[in-house]
Amino acid sequence: MWVVHAWCDSPDRVLVWAEDSERPPRVPGRAPAGVLPHPFAVGDDELLDELPADGVVESAELALPSVASAPLASPELVRDPLTAGAAPRGKLRLRRWRLPAVAIRPAALPDLLAAELPGCRIGSDARFLAELAEFAASLVTGGRVLPSLVVEDDQPAARWVPALSGSDSARFVALREAMPHALRAAGGEPVEDVLRAALHTFVDDLARSTLTRGLAPATGVTGAWLHALSGDPHVDGDPAQLRELARKLESWHSGLAGQSPLRTCFRLHAPEDDETDWLVEFMLQAVEDPGVLVSAQDVWAGSTHVLQRWVDEPQELLLAELGRASRTCPELDTALRTSHPTGLVLDTEGAYAFLSRAAQLDQAGFAVLLPSWWGRSQRQLGLKLNATSTGSAGAVTKDSGIDKDALVDYRWELALGNEALTREELAELAAAKVPLVRMRGRWVQVDRERLAAGLAMLEQDASGTMTALELLKQAGGEGEEQRRLPVVEVNATGWIGELLSGEADQHLEPVDPPADFRAELRPYQRRGLAWLAFLSRLGLGGCLADDMGLGKTVQLLALEALTREQESLPPTLLVCPMSVVGNWQREAERFAPGLRVHVHHGGGRLSGEDLRDEVERFDLVLTTYPLAMRDSEALREIRWERVVLDEAQNIKNSASRQAKAVRGLSARQRLALTGTPVENRLAELWSIMDFANPGILGSLSTFRARYAVPVERDGDTDAAARLRRVTGPFVLRRVKTDPAVISDLPDKFEVKQLCNLTAEQATLYQAVVDDMLARIAESEGVERRGLVLATMSKLKQVCNHPAQLLGDGSALPGRSGKLARLEELLESVLAEGDKALVFTQFAEFGGHLVPHLSARFDTEVPFLHGGTPKKARDAMVERFQDPEGPQVLLLSLKAGGTGLTLTAANHVIHLDRWWNPAVEDQATDRAFRIGQRRDVQVRKLTCIGTLEEKIDRMIEDKKALAQLVVGSGENWLTELSTQQLRELVTLDAEAIGD
Structure with a gap:
């Protein structure tokens, strides 16, 4: 299994590299001098073969948390716990490592990570950079970027930079807090500087990729700079003229939004009771901490100590920002006629105009706080459908004649939210000059086009009859595009009402x-x-x-x-x-x-x-x-x-x-x-x-x-x-x-989960059977018993997975019907937020499953086996029992079948059968015991048409005498006759799946 990583090491590229769980970790020891090769980085040839990227492999250096002479494996790199050895120990420090990496254009990273990468997990650093690229794309497509002139390696370069303001600034802060430690360490600089540099990298590349041809031609230094914004970023020209151009650009940027740590906030207050005036209150808000809000009244009164950490003169900032906001919202000009503006009083028409421009103000970098009802759909104009049918769901019989083609009576009404409107209220809405109307003590926004469409519809089709199926489709919203009105509520009586109620x-x-x-x-x-x-x-x-x-x-x-x-x-x-x-x-x-x-x-x-x-x-x-x-x-x-x-x-x-x-x-x-x-x-x-x-x-x-x-x-x-x-x-x-x-469920609900073999499994199964039957006729006594037991074990391994029998460490996906069913079960368990225990009697196979399941579900899968030290075992159990701990715990049957309390799990899956009911029950009882408050779902995976199903059937037939007949383990199988063994191991045709 690979873990794919990424980081930005320059303004023009992203480097992608990968760790491989198959490469043995370096044994800790004295650290040699110099930059060492990363011990389990994927080689350059493999990178080019496996990663669908158009890039160049380079030798790069990366700072990583390390112990002695070994870097710590990333959290996503899950090794086979039986072969990985002990984790390196020692004092943590940052150390640089040399590794092969594919250099790609930043804009290509999201597509690379979205591609099918079999056997790969995406590291937290790569996922984070993909999210950063998405943020950069929204800035570019929204036009929230600016051209700039910067110095790189003592040479001027033309770059596109983000113009952060408003919600964009808040998102930048959220990204900064969520930045993975791997990227923090790799940069070796303050977190904000590392993040800003990476964002600039993505913005610049994405902006350039949208320019299919150069910008408008111009001469001199300005022309060279404009050309460099869509081509080679480096700019040649007279140094003095370039410095002057850089100064002008910097001055231009500083006059735009997003450069100040404070921004102006506008809060709209609706009139209450008999009042008629609306009030827009002016405030200052901290960009990094939106909870810090100071009213303009306090700003002019000098009560601004909370803002001193950001600016020295908040009054000047407030006036400048109000002037800039008036270009978006001209209504603010009235407030600026006073020397100390604190707010703006508006009538209903002016309030609606301000509400309509709120999105533009937010986009320009201002904060806007609006009444909670604005834009909320439950108070929007819609249709209410009333229907009546005869009979009730409880009375439906085979002879009732009720079906989806039965006719029902219906009547439409116009409603605000789920409240039907009277004729008088409809007349009031139709006469209103502004889409803001106070109705039933609350302010509502009325879409005048919707109102006109609704009134026209009521004139043509207010009531009538339709089939039950037509009514169900109307309740589901069919025809809303033509009506331009949503169905906000459905009231129905009779059986159709009981059906529509969802109960x-x-x-x-x-x-x-x-x-x-x-x-x-x-x-x-x-x-x-x-x-x-x-x-x-x-x-x-x-x-x-x-x-x-x-x-x-x-x-x-x-x-x-x-x-x-x-x-x-x-x-x-x-x-x-x-x-x-x-x-x-x-x-x-x-x-x-x-x-x-x-x-x-x-x-x-x-x-x-x-x-x-x-x-x-x-x-x-x-x-x-x-x-x-x-x-x-x-x-x-x-x-x-x-x-x-x-x-x-x-x-x-x-x-x-x-x-x-x-x-x-x-x-x-x-x-x-x-x-x-x-x-x-x-x-x-x-x-x-x-x-x-x-x-x-x-x-x-x-x-x-x-x-x-x-x-x-x-x-x-x-x-x-x-x-x-x-x-x-x-x-x-x-x-x-x-x-x-x-209250209806049993305490323990057991299900035999039948699985099919793949064609590869069936071929191996038959080969093992043929080999045993050929050799068993010539053996007797201890030799025969040993041959039977060895064959039974091999057949169970084949039923689990071909790779287990072959022992070649080959890939697991797509080769085992049992593994496919296990994945389906775990997918449901994880989706429901439950926890599961997965038992296998083969510790070696469990070790192979850990990295596969971890990658398949992108989650931690601990493995408790015979080699787990007591301290680690206790910690593993404690973490699993924690509600926030792992959702899946893999256990070898011998090591985890007794003595543990794992009541956090309410699912138990037996991957392979022990064929001794008492042993399986003991394992199940790790979850089904005192302290378990939920019903336990037990699933025993059994391959259909194989010895697994046949032995299970034999056990079921003799359930009352199971302990006497079966005994312990599988020794009872060795006493079967050759004919009985032949019948037991013969593969049925139905065993093979697609």
């Missing part, structure tokens, strides 16, 4: 599955089944988003059994990751044996008419996401009763081929199952909802404008509330901490 499952009577369904559903699962059946009856799609471990699989199987109990229906297509196909097969066989299940997978799978004829004989057809994409034409030709997506986050990218493929399938109903409907961005939720109910949230571009951008960029809680209201009817989300759920 239909609370109104529905819990439903029991058929009598032959072999699972006892808990109350919350029965409510979930009722909700699914209700949506099914309406023909509407939905997303069952229960937490991992709450039984989404059993609820879906119960729905299938229930809806097929008394009528013949087309088959259901269930699309899932290959790693859980076996799970669905076994769970259906276990809970709903009456369901006829077919797996559409493998090289011999049917297509065309043969496929259509075949699936008609089944109730549930299982396939994978890759095959749903590959066979999309054939699957589109079949009319499905429902299409179900398990682990629906697989279509979070709506533009992906597999997302488009499943959206193109034809079904009466569509359901999505996922514990993480939103992982990173709200667009992922749109993709899932657009699959379940196409068009319900409008187009993706509309969704981004209406919800994603306001929520993600601006933290708009009102937009988030509207989104919850819109999606609520179609998303059922229960978490393990819900009071209605937690």
Whole structure:
């Protein structure tokens, strides 16, 4: 694994280098004189081969925290804990190291880091510089940069520099506080100087890259300087003339915003009660500490001791800044007619003009404090939709005739926020001359175009009837672009109201599955089944988003059994990751044996008419996401009763081929199952909802404008509330901490997580089996027992990962079905903010997993194994138990299976099976013990069709006698006959995944 680093060492370039966890750290000793080669820096040839950068490899020097003759490894560099050796010790100091680095243009850094870099983590320094580059790009695109003339290496150079002011200055301060220690050390200078130099580097390169040709031609020194702003930065000319040009530029810069440590702040006060005047209060604010605010009245009174640390004459600064602000906001000229201006009184029209220019003042470097209601969407003009339907959700039966095409009555009203307006209030708004109106004791802003559009709409379409589906789409915002008005509230009665409330499952009577369904559903699962059946009856799609471990699989199987109990229906297509196909097969066989299940997978799978004829004989057809994409034409030709997506986050990218493929399938109903409907961005939720109910949230571009951008960029809680209201009817989300759920859960919930082998694993597995069967016939006694045990161990290693059996230190990604399932489980655990214990009986494999999982999830993964010293072991346990500590702890079964209390974890994952239930239970009890306040989810990863599943089945068949029959460890396997061993280790065809 590599860790990619970056730093700026000159105004024209960024240097990128990498550490490699495979390179052994230098053994501490006496430090030789001079600058030494960095002991685990990646070589120049490898850098050019692996980094997609157009740059030149150079030998560079970098100051790093060091101990004796070894630099400290960066925090992101995770080594195999079994081979890394002891960390270097000694007195910390800064020392320079020589290393190969790729020199690239600063503007190219973000694209380089955003590229796919397999086996790489991005260091904190590189991530920080990418964020700094983003800041620089916003300055350049916003025109907040200035041309300058500086001296570099005793030679004049033309450079673009940032013009920081207002919110930009505050962001610079925030970046300075967040600057990683690696960059602080590398610069060897004050933090602010290092950061400012780096920002200047990015701004200059980005500004030059936007100039496709030179600036306007000019002669003499000025012409040479202008030319250098878009080409070679060095300027030749008469030294005296260059010094004069530099002086003029410096004088020009000093007269612009952002050079003073204080800035003028304008606070607008709205009139209260019967008052009519608005007041703009003048103040001075510290740029570095925005909490320091001094009123202009105190400035003129001389009460400015708090400002003395920044300026000596705040009065002069205030007057100069007010004069500059008046160029943006001419209304301030009135205040400047007095010698000691403290504020400005405005009427409502003037206040609106000031509010309209607030953004310009902020951009010019001034602080503006506005009333909290300004710009808040809950008081904006919108539409209120009232609807009425007959019947209730709790009364819906198979014969009720209620579906998505049922007609409902509707009536539109205009509203401010969620308050409907009377005719008198509408007339008052229409007559108002200014968009600021006091209504019901509060000031509101009214968009006059919205008002006109709303009044026109009410004249044409105030009430009527529409289908339930049309009403649901209207509630979701469909048609807002044409109306130019958002739907701010929906009030409905009857079953449609209960559905729109997002709490239909609370109104529905819990439903029991058929009598032959072999699972006892808990109350919350029965409510979930009722909700699914209700949506099914309406023909509407939905997303069952229960937490991992709450039984989404059993609820879906119960729905299938229930809806097929008394009528013949087309088959259901269930699309899932290959790693859980076996799970669905076994769970259906276990809970709903009456369901006829077919797996559409493998090289011999049917297509065309043969496929259509075949699936008609089944109730549930299982396939994978890759095959749903590959066979999309054939699957589109079949009319499905429902299409179900398990682990629906697989279509979070709506533009992906597999997302488009499943959206193109034809079904009466569509359901999505996922514990993480939103992982990173709200667009992922749109993709899932657009699959379940196409068009319900409008187009993706509309969704981004209406919800994603306001929520993600601006933290708009009102937009988030509207989104919850819109999606609520179609998303059922229960978490393990819900009071209605937690009392229903067992103390310990165990699941066999079935995984498939990759083709590489299957080949190795068969080779090991063939070797054993060839040798076992010629051996007996101790030799035979040893051969059987060795083979069992090898087969378990193959099931874990090919690299474990081969012992070649090769890369882990993409080669193991079990590892893929482990990553899926951990992804859910991390997304939910939970903690997990991962047990393996192979300490060596655990050592390989640590750097892989650390890089995969960009998080710390401690490893407790037999070689962990007691002091380190105790510290590791203490840190894991801390709520702020690591979320994943990897343990070797022997070292961590007993004697520890790890109740911070509520997930336990057994990566490989010990085949002794008592040993596995002891390991599980590290989390499931006194002090555990949450239910523990236990998952035992087992490869389908291999000896792992077959031995597990043998143990389950003899559960009552497990201790007598199985005994301890795996010695009982050595007593099986050759024929029994052959049956045990033979690889089933279903074991191999995509």
